[in-house]
Amino acid sequence: MVIGGDAAGMSAASQARRLKDPDALEIVAFERGHHASYSACGIPYWVGGDVDGPDQLVARTPEEHRARQIDLRMRTEVTEIDVAGGRVRSRRLPDGQEVWTGYDKLVIATGARPVRPPLPGIDAPGVHGVQTLDDGQALLDTLRQTGGRRAVVVGAGYIGVEMAEALLRRDYQVTLLNRAPEPMTTLDPDMGELVHEAVTGLGVQLVDEAEVTEIRTDEQGRARAVVTSDAEYPADVVVLGIGVRPETALAEAAGLPLGDSGGLLTDQAMRVRGHSDIWAGGDCVEVLDLVAGRQRHVPLGTHANKQGQVIGTNVGGGYATFPGVVGTAVSKVCDLEIARTGLLEAQAREVGFQFVTVRVESTSRAGYFPGAASMTVKMLAERRTGRLLGTQIVGREGAGKRVDVAAVALTAGMTVEQMTALDLGYAPPFSPVWDPVLVAARKATRAVRADAAG
Amino acid sequence: MVIGGDAAGMSAASQARRLKDPDALEIVAFERGHHASYSACGIPYWVGGDVDGPDQLVARTPEEHRARQIDLRMRTEVTEIDVAGGRVRSRRLPDGQEVWTGYDKLVIATGARPVRPPLPGIDAPGVHGVQTLDDGQALLDTLRQTGGRRAVVVGAGYIGVEMAEALLRRDYQVTLLNRAPEPMTTLDPDMGELVHEAVTGLGVQLVDEAEVTEIRTDEQGRARAVVTSDAEYPADVVVLGIGVRPETALAEAAGLPLGDSGGLLTDQAMRVRGHSDIWAGGDCVEVLDLVAGRQRHVPLGTHANKQGQVIGTNVGGGYATFPGVVGTAVSKVCDLEIARTGLLEAQAREVGFQFVTVRVESTSRAGYFPGAASMTVKMLAERRTGRLLGTQIVGREGAGKRVDVAAVALTAGMTVEQMTALDLGYAPPFSPVWDPVLVAARKATRAVRADAAG
Incomplete structure (x- = not known):
C-alpha cells in the first residue's frame, strides 16, 4: 500500500510491479489530488508558458498505472495510519466516504507542503503556493481572472526566482521579496550577489532583507498587497516560494520517528527506522548528507524518484539502498x-x-x-x-x-x-x-x- | 631548458618561472615554428572561419614569455640531445647557425607529427596536415590560391571530421575517406554509425572502408586527386587527418626510453624513466591509461597542459604528479x-x-x-x-x-x-x-x- 501518488510513491509502485506480478503482490495507492506521477519542478515553466500543462507534466496517468495493475485511488486522502493494526483509514474526497484498508507493507510518500507563515491574510484568495499541479492550476486560474498585472513573490530561493521569471514572461510587474541579504540562500552570499544582478537585470524588483508582516486584503477578502516592516507592495497575485516542510502529520500521529526538520527517518533501504514493514521516500523524509554527516530535509524530485526506485526494489523482493545526497542543485534564471x-x-x-x-x-x-x-x-x-x-x-x-x-x-x-x-x-x-x-x-x-x- | 614551445613546454616553463626567480632558475626554450603556446585544437575552427587566426589561438606570445624572463628562441630547431654531456645542439632556421647549449634540467616537449603513409604523392603541394599553426596557415594559403572547390579529407577521426565540417563552411564539396567501417574509431562502430548519419546529413560525401593508394598529381606536381583501391576522388586540396605519432626522433637518437607507440616513457612526476634530470610531456609521451592499466599515446592539449604544469612544478622545486588518463574525449560535428x-x-x-x-x-x-x-x-x-x-x-x-x-x-x-x-x-x-x-x-x-x- 502506497500513500501519495507522486514521484516517490508511484516510482515505488511501478518498480515493485516490475518485479512482482499481481498474483504475488497487490498494490493499492492513495492520492488526494487530481494528478499523479507529475513533475512539480515543471510548474514554473507551465506558469511561464514554456510548457503546456498540466498533461505535459504528467509522466504516467492514473489510467496507465491501473493498466499495469496498480490500484491507484485518486482524490482519496489517507486520514490515519494504524501501525499496530497494519491498516490505514482513507476518505474519498468527492463523497467523504471513509474506509479502513489493511496492508502487509506500507510506503509513505506524502511529500511536502509549502511553508505558510502565520501572517494575517496568508490564506486569502489570490495567495498561491506552487507545490502540486493543483496549486499550479489554481494559480493559472487566478492569473486568468485577475485584471491587474502586479505580482509579488515571497521568497527568493530557486522556486521564488523561477516563479518571478515565469510571471515576468506573463507580462506581470514582479516584486520579489527576499528575507536574506542576497537571493538564493542555497548559495553563499557572495555568489548570491551574482544572481541578484541577473534578477534585477531582468526587470524584477528585488527587495532584500524584506520581512513580510501581513497580506493585506480588500473588502472581498482577496489579497491586494504584501506588507513588510518597511513598505507595502500592491499585488494582484501573491506567490509563496518560501520553501516546504515535510508533510508528516499522519506519520507523526502514528508515532513514526521524525528528525529535526520534521521529516521521517529511514535506514539505508528506505525503511522507516524501527519498522520492518514501512518504507518512506520523497519530500517527506530526511536524507543523509554525505558531506556534512548529518540528516537533512532535501526536497527534490530527483531524490524522490531514486528513493521510490529503491523502495520498489526492496518491496518487490530485491535489494537496493539510497546512500544519501551530497547536496547538488541546479536552477536557471533567464540564461543564468x-x-x-x-x-x-x-x-x-x-x-x-x-x-x-x-x-x-x-x-x-x-x-x-x-x-x-x-x-x-x-x-x-x-x-x-x-x-x-x-x-x-x-x-x-x-x-x-x-x-x-x-x-x-x-x-x-x-x-x-x-x-x-x-x-x-x-x-x-x-x-x-x-x-x-x-x-x-x-x-x-x-x-x-x-x-x-x- | 625546454625543447618545444607549445602547450606542454611553455606550461612547464611558465610554472617553473612562477616558482623560481630568474636568479634561481634560468629558462631557455627552443621552438622551431613561427608560433608558441597556441591551441592546435582550434585550427579546424580557424580554417572553418569561426575563429580569427592565428593570433586568437595564441595563449601567450613569445614577447610575453620573454617579458617573464623565459628565453624563448623561435625558429630554432634542436638537432641533437647529448645526454651524457648535458647539452643540446640547436640550429637557427633562418640562417642555419648551430650552437651547443648546456642544461642542468631538460624538458622534452617535441609534440607529435601527423601520420603520412608512404604513398605516391603524399608530399605534393596541396596535401596538408593540420598539426601546427604553421600547418593551418599553409592550408589557408592553399585554399586562398586554389580555384576549385573540391576537398578530400583522409581519415575520419575527430580531426578529419572537424576538418570536413570546416571545409564545408568554406563552401567546399567535401569527400571524407575513412579506412574503417564507421567514422570516429574513438567510438564503438554502433555509436560511430550515429556520427555517420550526421556527417552525411551535413552534405559530406563519406566513404567508409576506403583504402587510399595514391595522391595523384598534375604536371606541376600539385595534388589533384586521391586514389583508393576502388575509385578516384578529384581534389583541389587534400587534408590528412589520419592521426599523429609522437615526435621522438631526437629522444630516440639520444637513447631515451620509448614505448610501443614510440612515445617517451615517464614516471609519475613526468621524468623520463631512468633519467633524474630529464622530463617529458605533451604529445611526445605515453601516458598510463588508468582503466586499461597500460601505457598509451593520447595526444590531447588538455593532457599536455596538465603535464606541463606538473613538470614545471617539479622543475621549480615543488612536487606534483600526473597519475594518468581515463581516455576522455569530446568533439562536435555541426550540432552533434x-x-x-x-x-x-x-x-x-x-x-x-x-x-x-x-x-x-x-x-x-x-x-x-x-x-x-x-x-x-x-x-x-x-x-x-x-x-x-x-x-x-x-x-x-x-x-x-x-x-x-x-x-x-x-x-x-x-x-x-x-x-x-x-x-x-x-x-x-x-x-x-x-x-x-x-x-x-x-x-x-x-x-x-x-x-x-x-
Missing part, C-alpha cells in the same frame, strides 16, 4: 545558470569543518571560441586534508551541469589536488583547455598548501 | 556532440576484461521542456564486479560534457550500481529527473545482475 553541491560556508562551519575557499572566473568554451561565456566557480576545501567540501557555480550556458563533476568527486571523497588530475572532456566548443572546475581545484590546491605552510 | 571515456569494447577485450554493454536513449532536458534533444548513451561494465569500464555519448546540445560524470566515476573506480545513486544536478532545463548517464547506469546494473544470475 546557478548550481551548487556539497556545503556552503555556513553549513561547513556549522558541522565543524575548517576550510579554505577560492573563487575563479573562467569561460564555458575556449576563450577564442564563439559563444564562450563567463562563469564563476567557488570551491571549499578542508584545511590540511584538502578534501573537497563544496562547489558553487554561477554562469551562462554550459555552467550549471559542470557541478556534476564536483558532485561525483564529493561522493568519491576526492581532494582538490586529486581533482586537478581529472581527465575531463576538452575541445574548444566545450571547454577551455583547463575546465573551469579544474581551474578552481588548482587554486584551491594552492590555498590548502599555503594554509598548511602558514 | 560526440564523447567517450574509458574503454571501447575492442579495447576492453584486448586487455582481458569481460563485460556487459548497454545502450539507452534519453534526452538532454526534461522530455516536456523546450529544446529537449535526444541522446544515446552506451556503457560498459565489468562482469561480476560491475565496475564501470567505459561510456560513450552521442547527442545534441548538452550531451558531450555529460561524459565528465563517467570520467570522474572511472577515476574513482565506481561500479555502475554506485553510479545509480549519484547526486547529479536536476532541473527541467538541464536534465530529465533521471540524468541520461544514470539511466544507462541503471540499465548496466540490471545487465550485470542478469549476467551474474545467468
Whole structure:
C-alpha cells in the first residue's frame, strides 16, 4: 500500500510491479489530488508558458498505472495510519466516504507542503503556493481572472526566482521579496550577489532583507498587497516560494520517528527506522548528507524518484539502498545558470569543518571560441586534508551541469589536488583547455598548501 | 631548458618561472615554428572561419614569455640531445647557425607529427596536415590560391571530421575517406554509425572502408586527386587527418626510453624513466591509461597542459604528479556532440576484461521542456564486479560534457550500481529527473545482475 501518488510513491509502485506480478503482490495507492506521477519542478515553466500543462507534466496517468495493475485511488486522502493494526483509514474526497484498508507493507510518500507563515491574510484568495499541479492550476486560474498585472513573490530561493521569471514572461510587474541579504540562500552570499544582478537585470524588483508582516486584503477578502516592516507592495497575485516542510502529520500521529526538520527517518533501504514493514521516500523524509554527516530535509524530485526506485526494489523482493545526497542543485534564471553541491560556508562551519575557499572566473568554451561565456566557480576545501567540501557555480550556458563533476568527486571523497588530475572532456566548443572546475581545484590546491605552510 | 614551445613546454616553463626567480632558475626554450603556446585544437575552427587566426589561438606570445624572463628562441630547431654531456645542439632556421647549449634540467616537449603513409604523392603541394599553426596557415594559403572547390579529407577521426565540417563552411564539396567501417574509431562502430548519419546529413560525401593508394598529381606536381583501391576522388586540396605519432626522433637518437607507440616513457612526476634530470610531456609521451592499466599515446592539449604544469612544478622545486588518463574525449560535428571515456569494447577485450554493454536513449532536458534533444548513451561494465569500464555519448546540445560524470566515476573506480545513486544536478532545463548517464547506469546494473544470475 502506497500513500501519495507522486514521484516517490508511484516510482515505488511501478518498480515493485516490475518485479512482482499481481498474483504475488497487490498494490493499492492513495492520492488526494487530481494528478499523479507529475513533475512539480515543471510548474514554473507551465506558469511561464514554456510548457503546456498540466498533461505535459504528467509522466504516467492514473489510467496507465491501473493498466499495469496498480490500484491507484485518486482524490482519496489517507486520514490515519494504524501501525499496530497494519491498516490505514482513507476518505474519498468527492463523497467523504471513509474506509479502513489493511496492508502487509506500507510506503509513505506524502511529500511536502509549502511553508505558510502565520501572517494575517496568508490564506486569502489570490495567495498561491506552487507545490502540486493543483496549486499550479489554481494559480493559472487566478492569473486568468485577475485584471491587474502586479505580482509579488515571497521568497527568493530557486522556486521564488523561477516563479518571478515565469510571471515576468506573463507580462506581470514582479516584486520579489527576499528575507536574506542576497537571493538564493542555497548559495553563499557572495555568489548570491551574482544572481541578484541577473534578477534585477531582468526587470524584477528585488527587495532584500524584506520581512513580510501581513497580506493585506480588500473588502472581498482577496489579497491586494504584501506588507513588510518597511513598505507595502500592491499585488494582484501573491506567490509563496518560501520553501516546504515535510508533510508528516499522519506519520507523526502514528508515532513514526521524525528528525529535526520534521521529516521521517529511514535506514539505508528506505525503511522507516524501527519498522520492518514501512518504507518512506520523497519530500517527506530526511536524507543523509554525505558531506556534512548529518540528516537533512532535501526536497527534490530527483531524490524522490531514486528513493521510490529503491523502495520498489526492496518491496518487490530485491535489494537496493539510497546512500544519501551530497547536496547538488541546479536552477536557471533567464540564461543564468546557478548550481551548487556539497556545503556552503555556513553549513561547513556549522558541522565543524575548517576550510579554505577560492573563487575563479573562467569561460564555458575556449576563450577564442564563439559563444564562450563567463562563469564563476567557488570551491571549499578542508584545511590540511584538502578534501573537497563544496562547489558553487554561477554562469551562462554550459555552467550549471559542470557541478556534476564536483558532485561525483564529493561522493568519491576526492581532494582538490586529486581533482586537478581529472581527465575531463576538452575541445574548444566545450571547454577551455583547463575546465573551469579544474581551474578552481588548482587554486584551491594552492590555498590548502599555503594554509598548511602558514 | 625546454625543447618545444607549445602547450606542454611553455606550461612547464611558465610554472617553473612562477616558482623560481630568474636568479634561481634560468629558462631557455627552443621552438622551431613561427608560433608558441597556441591551441592546435582550434585550427579546424580557424580554417572553418569561426575563429580569427592565428593570433586568437595564441595563449601567450613569445614577447610575453620573454617579458617573464623565459628565453624563448623561435625558429630554432634542436638537432641533437647529448645526454651524457648535458647539452643540446640547436640550429637557427633562418640562417642555419648551430650552437651547443648546456642544461642542468631538460624538458622534452617535441609534440607529435601527423601520420603520412608512404604513398605516391603524399608530399605534393596541396596535401596538408593540420598539426601546427604553421600547418593551418599553409592550408589557408592553399585554399586562398586554389580555384576549385573540391576537398578530400583522409581519415575520419575527430580531426578529419572537424576538418570536413570546416571545409564545408568554406563552401567546399567535401569527400571524407575513412579506412574503417564507421567514422570516429574513438567510438564503438554502433555509436560511430550515429556520427555517420550526421556527417552525411551535413552534405559530406563519406566513404567508409576506403583504402587510399595514391595522391595523384598534375604536371606541376600539385595534388589533384586521391586514389583508393576502388575509385578516384578529384581534389583541389587534400587534408590528412589520419592521426599523429609522437615526435621522438631526437629522444630516440639520444637513447631515451620509448614505448610501443614510440612515445617517451615517464614516471609519475613526468621524468623520463631512468633519467633524474630529464622530463617529458605533451604529445611526445605515453601516458598510463588508468582503466586499461597500460601505457598509451593520447595526444590531447588538455593532457599536455596538465603535464606541463606538473613538470614545471617539479622543475621549480615543488612536487606534483600526473597519475594518468581515463581516455576522455569530446568533439562536435555541426550540432552533434560526440564523447567517450574509458574503454571501447575492442579495447576492453584486448586487455582481458569481460563485460556487459548497454545502450539507452534519453534526452538532454526534461522530455516536456523546450529544446529537449535526444541522446544515446552506451556503457560498459565489468562482469561480476560491475565496475564501470567505459561510456560513450552521442547527442545534441548538452550531451558531450555529460561524459565528465563517467570520467570522474572511472577515476574513482565506481561500479555502475554506485553510479545509480549519484547526486547529479536536476532541473527541467538541464536534465530529465533521471540524468541520461544514470539511466544507462541503471540499465548496466540490471545487465550485470542478469549476467551474474545467468
